[in-house]
Amino acid sequence: MSGLHAQGLTLRRGRREILAGLDLALRPGEVTVLLGPNGAGKSTLLSALAGLLTPASGKVLLDGEDLSALAPAARARRIGFLPQTPEVAWPLEVRILVGLGRIPHIGARGLSADDARIIEAALAEAGAADLADRDASTLSGGERARVMIARVLAGEPDWLLADEPLAGLDPGCQIDAAQTLVRRAKAGGCGVVLTLHDLSLAARIADRVLVLAEGMLLADGPPDSALAPPVLDRAFGVRTALRRGPEGLSVDVLGR
Amino acid sequence: MSRRGVVITGLISLVAALSVASLMVGRTPLPLGDMLAHPQDPLWAILLQLRLPRTLLALLIGAGLGLSGAALQGFTRNPLADPGVLGVSASAALGAVLTLWLPLAFPLLQPLAAMAGALAGVGLLLALAGGASSMTVFLLAGVVLNTIAGAGVALALSLAPTPWAVNGIIDWLMGSLADRSPQDLVFAGPFILAGLVLLVLTGRALDALTLGEAGAASLGIDLSRTRVLLAAGTALAVGAGVAVAGVIGFAGLVTPHLLRPLVGARPSGLLWPSALGGAAVVLAGDLAVRLIPSAAEVRLGVAMACLGGPFFLFLLLSLRRRLG
Numbered sequence: 001m002s003g004l005h006a007q008g009l010t011l012r013r014g015r016r017e018i019l020a021g022l023d024l025a026l027r028p029g030e031v032t033v034l035l036g037p038n039g040a041g042k043s044t045l046l047s048a049l050a051g052l053l054t055p056a057s058g059k060v061l062l063d064g065e066d067l068s069a070l071a072p073a074a075r076a077r078r079i080g081f082l083p084q085t086p087e088v089a090w091p092l093e094v095r096i097l098v099g100l101g102r103i104p105h106i107g108a109r110g111l112s113a114d115d116a117r118i119i120e121a122a123l124a125e126a127g128a129a130d131l132a133d134r135d136a137s138t139l140s141g142g143e144r145a146r147v148m149i150a151r152v153l154a155g156e157p158d159w160l161l162a163d164e165p166l167a168g169l170d171p172g173c174q175i176d177a178a179q180t181l182v183r184r185a186k187a188g189g190c191g192v193v194l195t196l197h198d199l200s201l202a203a204r205i206a207d208r209v210l211v212l213a214e215g216m217l218l219a220d221g222p223p224d225s226a227l228a229p230p231v232l233d234r235a236f237g238v239r240t241a242l243r244r245g246p247e248g249l250s251v252d253v254l255g256r
Numbered sequence: 257m258s259r260r261g262v263v264i265t266g267l268i269s270l271v272a273a274l275s276v277a278s279l280m281v282g283r284t285p286l287p288l289g290d291m292l293a294h295p296q297d298p299l300w301a302i303l304l305q306l307r308l309p310r311t312l313l314a315l316l317i318g319a320g321l322g323l324s325g326a327a328l329q330g331f332t333r334n335p336l337a338d339p340g341v342l343g344v345s346a347s348a349a350l351g352a353v354l355t356l357w358l359p360l361a362f363p364l365l366q367p368l369a370a371m372a373g374a375l376a377g378v379g380l381l382l383a384l385a386g387g388a389s390s391m392t393v394f395l396l397a398g399v400v401l402n403t404i405a406g407a408g409v410a411l412a413l414s415l416a417p418t419p420w421a422v423n424g425i426i427d428w429l430m431g432s433l434a435d436r437s438p439q440d441l442v443f444a445g446p447f448i449l450a451g452l453v454l455l456v457l458t459g460r461a462l463d464a465l466t467l468g469e470a471g472a473a474s475l476g477i478d479l480s481r482t483r484v485l486l487a488a489g490t491a492l493a494v495g496a497g498v499a500v501a502g503v504i505g506f507a508g509l510v511t512p513h514l515l516r517p518l519v520g521a522r523p524s525g526l527l528w529p530s531a532l533g534g535a536a537v538v539l540a541g542d543l544a545v546r547l548i549p550s551a552a553e554v555r556l557g558v559a560m561a562c563l564g565g566p567f568f569l570f571l572l573l574s575l576r577r578r579l580g
Contacts, residue, residue: 052474072476074476075476081474083467087471090522096520096522100463100466103463103464151467
């Protein structure tokens, strides 16, 4: 049973139940986009899929193995996670910051020549090679997003879970960052799961869209079915039009 | 050699030089040449019974303060964290002071009580700041802890059973290394060393925490293990130090801050240099109080506070400029 599976997953934040009895099967090599209104529990679900949150009931299985039974370092070698608005607490050199992604692999030893090579490759893959010597605390939003993606790529995960990695980026930066993630899925066979707020971006990059609202999955499928106007109306309370142009799908938000 | 290597070599040389100076400097001059010719010279007693324990205690206590300061800053991701600011030293002092009321006495009582006080302090700090561990919450928890422990010590002072007890309490409040005995070294030394080892083990986790708690957890870091190591290490290193030398502030705050521009900001890379730097700061401070020409020796804790206060102010101003 390969893939990342949720079985009867029930999640709580404090006393509030956010999701009840969710079943989900995610496949490697796909880009899955998780959509939903603010507070629907996208971040909570993503944390649980990354093994960072203990479910109230049910379980998350990684290739058939219960995540909560996996050693944290073993889990971290296979699932990379990018938190929302990632923090950089100290003015570290970008190369050192990206090197933190190797922590699950190196244990107590220092970085080897192999690790150094992987770090440089991750920097290049995320389009951040030119930033390697910069102080990470002085980066712009777009630069920081690239560096953070490089950090998670450096961990060479089988699964890459990112919580709003494209939020607050200008359109150019959004496309660059999205392409990096899509490439990892298509060429690297990595399972990529993202939460997004931009419906058109979701339509363009997703192989599969999950719409989360009212404590359940309203839709689960390819973008052209999961982004259908009735679904989005129910999830967000907005009128939309799904358009198919020469560049692919896009979603126009027409109003309330 | 890497830049960090150069800095560490420099710090080791500095600590060695300050240690030699600390052995030689004091009210009684020690003519080492004459003493070597006369192994029976009573001056040897001053060197071995007074100056040596004083020097080694300064070295160990300084290392404990520097390292715990660096580890606390790394854990809280807050450049203003330090055992003094966060109230751990005050809690240790309260623990030591409370032994004056205990109907029992044995040699290790005070170090144990001070370490228990420090552990209670760190424990309360981590519990108060909780999983949120925002910069503000941590500092406020430190304010709470300092207030409680300070009130406890002040109460103890006003209710002190004997004048001798008053002197003892003031000793813990104002920190000093004067007239420490080899026994003090034997009591505190092993605990401080154990604390240093525990604190160094947090290095990798502190690096990962640069990315925040969620980031660190996603890298496979066991944060509850990190909390235990940090609490136990700080309690041992700071508590044992306070038991024999009282509260010596600011070494833990100043040292990592001065070293960050030299060795880089990576928290694990800052740990050993901060231990060396803390040792150098406390050794230098203790030398200074011996060299200041005053009728009575200025207490080390007071001298450090006089230097540390303005530094804290400077730090806050530069931080405000950067944040705002």
